[in-house]
Amino acid sequence: MKRYTIFLLLLLLQCKPSLSPDVKIIPKPRQYEFNQGTFEINGKTEIIASSDSLKPLAHLLARQIHKISGLKLNVTTAGQDENNILLEFNDSFKEEEYYLDVCENIKIEASNYSGLAMGTATILQLFTLSKDKIVLPRVSVYDKPDYDYRSVMLDLARFWHPVETIKETIDLLWFYKIKYLHLHLSDNRRFTFPMDDFPDLKTLNKDGSREYYTIEELKDLVEYARLRGVAIIPEIDLPGHSTQLWSKYPDVFGSIDPKTNQPVSLYVINMAKEETYQACEKIINSLAEVFYTSPYIHFGGDEVYLEAIKHIPEYQTYCKENNLDVALAGDANELFCHFINRMHTMVKSTGKQSVIWEGFHGTGAGKESIPRDITVIVWNATYNHPDSLVANGYNIVNSTWVPWYMVGAMNFAPAVEKGYQWDITQWHHWDDQFDDIEIAPNQSTLGGQISFWEQNYYKVIPVLRERVPVLSERMWNYTTEPDLEDFQQRFAQTNDLYNKLFRPISIEAEELLHNDDMTFDDIIKVKLTSSTSGKIKYMTSTDWGIPDMKEAVDYDERISIDESAIITAQLFDADGKKIGFPEQRYFRKIEPAYDYTVLGPAPTKGWKEMPDFTKLNVMREGLAGKMTTDRLEKINGELFAKVKSKGHIETRFPGIYNQYAVELSGILKIPKDGTYEWQLQTWDGLAELYIDDKLVAQGNNFKNEPESFSTSHSQGEYSFSIKYYYRQIQNQLSIVYKTAEMQDFEPFEGLVLPLNGEPYE
Incomplete structure (x- = not known):
């Protein structure tokens, strides 16, 4: 900490301190000092990347500046040291620390790419538009988070999510300095990670559209996230939540009833068969290759039904061969823990770390002890108490029901205020049969995660854009006394900028019965506007889904609607490239x-x-x-x-x-x-x-x-x-x-x- 205080003192000698208003940034920086005057970004400003590896970040920043101002800044690796934006590596900084100085230049320093990406997010939040230029206060910032594990999970297996939704989520995480996007890629309903060895997992919807992602799409998402300093953690949920596997490939992942020659309803993959482990290793290796930027692989481990597997012939044979005496005596938890350990070995062989949901009890079962280098996401706090996990030497992540579980099918999204009042030592449940939990502060809690389950794609951003900033604020500034009113004032500003950058189109209608309900009973006129320059195109449909905007029509005048309809609108630049993400509204005609x-x-x-x-x-x-x-x-x-x-x-x-x-x-x-x-x-x-x-x-x-x-x-x-x-x-x-x-x-x-x-x- 001492060297960063010296940094600030040196800069204060260059830029005279000022009693400016408080910083309007989320999360609020750890240390900052306003200085007299402002800095103007204009058409002559250049972005100087000190290394070729920083050029992608420099171009990303240039694109954001162009979106909201029209300015086209040159990106270079060398330039004049005046009125420019400099991105530089500095090995004296630790992981996720960054330093920002706005004085004669804008200078961002960090030891790695992700630290500089966070610094660019801070720069964006400081922007004020003024005619043909962008104005920033002169400010010096030293910043780092209190918690490393800041994560948001999307459930891609219950309902299909377009790639556009995932990319916008990544932009949201970058904007608010969330480090990880956790993708739940498989469940009983879908297996969205493509495996050439198991083509029947590539399912289609009723309309013939894909319900899985291609390898190319997933690699593109990884690069899109990497460019923004975000790592994608992949999850294949095993051994439970795996109907797609054991029902479609019972010879590999399941068991076949010799009397009926049909798959046995195991409700888990067959943990008592060597072929299952060989196939799982293929999945793990494929995940490690595609999601190469992630330090973690998540392989599930929650809500495991163990009764049916005990009655298949393979169970006794496998348990005997592996000396699982407790499992042989009827407690299949030993087999479950054996499975966790074998999966963990596979993950470690790829050079990555294992993450699982809270699902095993204690420290294991029988002779199978769960290794302490597995990170456990504690959500229900009923399978394994967080106090016990910490006492037994495990690192944990807090993803408590309230306020961090969002469940679309339950209409469950705890209020922003609950998130801001939450403490990382607390677990709260929606069910009154479970008591609230609070544990002592500790070094084993790595951070927190929003887990968004069973959601339709069109609810992702409306729910997350209000809650991701809260998670970020609480994980970044845990030791700072929370001030909800101050946070809300800052959020009003950052949310407005988010719209300009990523959701520039507004869809409004006249003659609605209720603006929030978006209902009408006769005819409405729909107006499309944009906060930035560009050409608006739109399409109407009766079903959700992001349509191919190549067939969209130009918006020239208000749209008349006399039946229920979904309007999708997209902004395009002069070259026909998309600006931001599509905006959608469902207007519903009622009696x-x-x-x-x-x-x-x-x-x-x-x-x-x-x-x-x-x-x-x-x-x-x-x-x-x-x-x-x-x-x-x-x-x-x-x-x-x-x-x-x-x-x-x-x-x-x-x-x-x-x-x-x-x-x-x-x-x-x-x-x-x-x-x-x-x-x-x-x-x-x-x-x-x-x-x-x-x-x-x-x-x-x-x-x-x-x-x-x-x-x-x-x-x-x-x-x-x-x-x-x-x-x-x-x-x-x-x-x-x-x-x-x-x-x-x-x-x-x-x-x-x-x-x-x-x-x-």
């Missing part, structure tokens, strides 16, 4: 049927009974429509546990995450006098139905079972309201009805009259 009020927020572990709605905060108000086939398909397209189709009622609202309560109200038309049987069904919540302010149906169980209630009504129109909340993970409400004359239940919405509502602000 208004309900006035709705969303209330909350819910406690972290959910309400255990129907809350008092009068004591909750209003999160949003608007108009909800009747359920349609298209809407139901899109809802179920985001879920694994599909919602009940008959009687399903709209209780999802774009951009609102985590548990909440909803009140829906409208007008009901009873067609004839008689007795009506109502059935309410929720998956993980409770609902109440009121007709003319009288409670006629009140759910009282969380079992995903219909609950029936009978009431008598005269023909006519009635006001109604529905109170509903979901407790933890599954948002589903369905209401159906039946009279004595009806043979089957019909959707409640068949009785609901349309509303003629006014747009909500």
